Amino acid sequence: MSEIVYLLWSNKHSMWWRPASWGYTEDIDEAGRYSQDEAAERVIQSAQCGLLEQVTCMVAAPDNWSRRGEG
Numbered sequence: 001m002s003e004i005v006y007l008l009w010s011n012k013h014s015m016w017w018r019p020a021s022w023g024y025t026e027d028i029d030e031a032g033r034y035s036q037d038e039a040a041e042r043v044i045q046s047a048q049c050g051l052l053e054q055v056t057c058m059v060a061a062p063d064n065w066s067r068r069g070e071g
Helices: 036-047
Strands: 005-010 015-017 056-061
Touching (some): 005 036
16 A cells, blocks of 8 residues: 655645645646655644645645546
């Protein structure tokens, strides 16, 4: 069984985090995949700003989760 990976949604930027926290993207296929520990760390860091509407959210996603192939 493979480890669950997470996508990170930036409420501040209304975009997905790119791999290695290297900016943001609107394209879910370009979004980074993070371990649970990495994702939780980034969520906690974003929550320290004190503004709920800017907190990053972690979304559990399988490796093959993509918009590609939608009809």
